[in-house]
Amino acid sequence: MEEQLSKTEFRNAMARVCAPVNVITTNGPAGRGGFTATAMCSVTDEPPTLLVCMNSRSTQTALFFENRRFCVNVLTQEHKELAGYFAGQREDMDDRYAAAEWIDFRSGSQALSDAIVSFDCRLTEARLVGTHHIFIGEVMDIRSRRDGHALLYFDRNYVHVPTQSGSFGG
Template identity: 75%
Template sequence: MTQAVVSRAEFRDAMARVCAPVNVITTNGPAGRGGFTATAMCSVTDEPPTLLVCMNSNSAQTGLFLENRRFCVNVLTGDHRDLAGYFAGKQSDMAARYAAADWVDLASGNQALSDAIVSFDCGLREARLVGSHNVMIGEVVEIRARRDGQALLYFDRNFVHVPTPAALTG
């Protein structure tokens, strides 16, 4: 059987058509504080509560996340569009990235975005290099959530947001 070969460009164009939540992934620990914007995040299992995040292995922060062995997934609202850009690299200075928002200190030492739709504080259980990215598996140790806010999504290489059901009926 002959297997079709999908090009990198073809795959990236197809993935651009998949709508995904925008998240700022943070870490704070012995190796220092860091953060990046990611759409590659999903749940793995609810027993134990576990999720995964993918991070480009060429990122200068890779070692920081792997050494700290913890991270926090902050799901963004439409109001966080600029913050998403900063953590995506439009602002290279980490202190300036963090200064652009309000943060809450968590018991783990991580910091959560104070007005995120939800924040999942995770202990790093496993990291595996797959192609160009590290797949980081985290066990959730704390959750902070709010009931309002419009989710910031990434679709067709653009930030978009959708209103919550309450905003649609109100």
């Protein structure tokens, strides 16, 4: 019989995985919400699709399901404080949003005006796995900038990895 890994062992191992920090927002008939996440990745480029994981115990879960939209905002080094607010340091959603400037996509989703990149997604599928919902979103629109350094999370801390300016060719 195989031994099962403990929750602590798994969490400690995952802390060793470097990940970009994102603020995931939603806006629509159910209202506006948002949370900080590192669990985000691309799924496919045909059609452009990504996934985000959200704790199923979050009081905002219903907002995301009802709005059927979400926006992934990839943060820069300058957004450490904002990441904390959306991670729960500020309970009031209006206070979280007041801490930054936002731009509306045609869909009504709100994008962080100075995010490295923002992906406006239509929720196409959701699946509950353990303690988290996996949201699959078809990317409907993108805003991006050519400069800035991504805010990364590693070993339970924000880290800075120097890179060349921009990631676009020629």
